[in-house]
Amino acid sequence: MVGDYPKSPKRRRDEDEDVVSPRKRSTSHTPPNGSPSFRLAERPRRYSREPSKDDERYYRDRRRPRSRSCSGTRSPSRSHSGSKSPSHHATPPPPKPTQLHYKQSMILRGHKKGVSSVNFSPDGRWIASSSADCTIKIWDATTGALEHTLEGHLAGVSTIAWSPDSKILASGSDDKSIRLWDVSTGLAHPTPFLGHHNYVYALAFSPKGNMLVSGSYDEAVFLWDVRAARVMRSLPAHSDPVGGVDFVCDGTLITSCSHDGLIRVWDTSTGQCLRTLVHEDNAPVTSVVFSPNGKYVLAWTLDNCIRLWNYIEGKGKCVKTYQGHRNEKFSLAGAFGTYGTEPPYEYAFIASGSEDGEIVLWDVSTKNVLQRLGGGHTDAVLSVDTHPTEKLIVSGGMDRTVRVWRETAAPPESGLEAVESTTVDGNGYDPDILPPNAFANT
């Protein structure tokens, strides 16, 4: 029986939230420390950690890094943008890199509260970041310029999702509504998606952009008809807040995960549960994504683990467990990225934030830590995304900043960290965490 699973103590992101009555929230102009999901009042213990030298076994100079990644759109299309070397067969296979060298290249400031979610647009032009300060900001992914600030939600925004054509951004908020935004004008679509009874936690667009799946604190997963702004189907099978949802690359499957420890895989067309994945410990699952090819699901759990599940084989099986980050309290989210050269010498990594302010990159197959991006965020990193084509990572965290990290060709000199990163100040707001920036007014 489903109910026979040992219940884990429910840990929610807002256990000790100072409750603000909805009426009060709506009347106040500056929303109170309103988002229950990302409190800044209680900050987790920080501890700095030296990058471990264990993984630094031998570094060999990599070939020209080819730009490709699969997150963001999670599209299966494997566009061969790089030029193939003519003597492809003669050359021995390039060695698999054991390290990555991402360096901080931009700091995007402007959010007044913690950043809950960051995403590259599928066309790679924009970065969208959502925050507990009820706004969503859209930044240029190359220059870091603030393009739009989307205001309209009455409570903190927990999740955002790009439509596959990069023209629409969907946002889910603690005001229980989902809104669509026109990215070119920065205006909200007049009809919000209403139907959830509690905070909207997770969103994902279908690969065609005609459907949107949402997961909420009210334990429901809704499938929306984007055109008509109505609920097409509700998938009822979680008994705790739904932490994450995702569409598979061809749109035929939906996955959802919940704090009850279950990951479910659904058939989009019939709305039936096709598979349930559960780990013995039954730890709350806060976030889930399909792998770029759709054969695996990757799930974040509040026991400091990220697990890769093969949901097809047998009854579903956990094939990899990634550890080395800290995740006990927040809903962290991450993404798949790629490194190495062209296929077949292209490898996948997993990027995730950590509650100690680092970003950890793991190799998918070996589970080795490829890099720890430290020295950037000063608080928990809640969301990490990889660029669809370039070697870029964007991260957002509790320290109110969005940071962009770029892969450098050469290994970084030791001791120097993020000295040449440019800071982009969103709206002149001066956060107390980081020193003011000289380039802010240019």
Add this chain to the structure above:
Amino acid sequence: MNLSLVDPFVLAQDCPEVITGRLRSGHSTSIRFSHRGDLLASGRHDGIVVVFDIETNGVARKLRGHTRQIQSLSWSTNDRFLLSAGQDWKCVLWDLKDGSRVRTVRFESAIFIAELHPKNHMMFAAALFEDQPVLVDMSDELPKKHTLPTTPRRPPTDKNEKKAAQDAKQTTTVTVFTPSAEHILAGTNKGWLNIIDARTFELLHSYRPTNSLIVLIRMSQSGRDVVLNSSDRIIRTFVLPDLSDPKLDFNELQLTVQHKFQDLVQRLSWNHVTFSSAGDYVAATTYMNHHVYIWERGQGSLVKILEGTKEELSVVEWHPFRPFVAAIGVDSGRVWLWSILQPQRWSALAPDFVEVEENVEYIEKEDEFDIQPAEELHKRRLDQEDEEVDVLTVDPVKTSTQHEPGEFRMPVLLDIEASDSEDEIVAIGAGQFRRRSPGAGREYMNDDEVSVSADEARRTNGTSTTGTKRRRA
């Protein structure tokens, strides 16, 4: 990607069984699935063409340009262009990227059917009422109309004055392209099936399977199977030779009827026929009857009668690769959908659920309740995770609605109804009209209420036809 998880017994079914849904936007008169199967175009009685999204059962696009009922619809192979033929004697080619009209072609008479060229969306073939069939080239602003032959090609031994005079009076009632686009199949009102070369417009072969009017010709996706609906209440299927074979001599060609489907007891006449996705089945709707008949072509036996509607059905269409049938109800103008009902498998809801036929005695494993240190268990589990995983390589999928990069993808329009600039007028009684109130556009959700207006339209239509009949008598 869901195929690996779905019950194989469900996947093995290739014939729809139960009504799984219905679509509604106005009074539908003609429907057609897109080639990728994710969209269904529906031509309405008021001349509006509505494109439904099969996945959401919602309206994806509304195209306005016709003033009369839509007679036939045809998709381009990349699903970007849609050709609609209306009873206002014109054909419109729509670009679904922005919903614009690419070309409008006017005719001097009513259009029976207009079919787009499979390889060139700027060409189409049309069968016209009491006129010669045409192949229209729309590449220029001014469309070029090439007349196609109608007079059947008879062997020299079979020629005489009387027959020539008869043949001259024939008209073509239906034209379809073969999937290779090299030939056009045409049916005439005297029961001739003509094979016409699509480039030279030369009539290559004629065959007369029946003496009565050919209502519809449909070809399977392979182009080797033809189904023919004629007004003598018999549906005939043929197997064509490979027409593009250069060694094929059309003079020697002998077509034979493979199957004749008919209802000998009730003498039902058939409204519309279609092939299933692979051509294994033939589905037909019946005149004055509420059923969809499905025959399989191996033995030629009737395998299923789809029921559930309380109205006569007109156009029936089979999804390009799924066991999914759509048919229009004549009275309500709804589109009814039949498919397979998938039962929820309870074993999917938890990993330790097992579906068993009968009670099984559980035998506990030797170490099942042994207490092991959690640390060690955890470590052992991590050590076992040594397999190589590939999260990047995508398996090629055979049949799916998945889009290749660079393929056309119809943009998603938000709030279709509100974006309509024209006011919609709803008939609320005899001669009484009111404007549709804002937000009432989603008639497919509360369709029972709006079906009144559709019935109204149907009734007026019916009286007008009976009127003409009486005059003729």
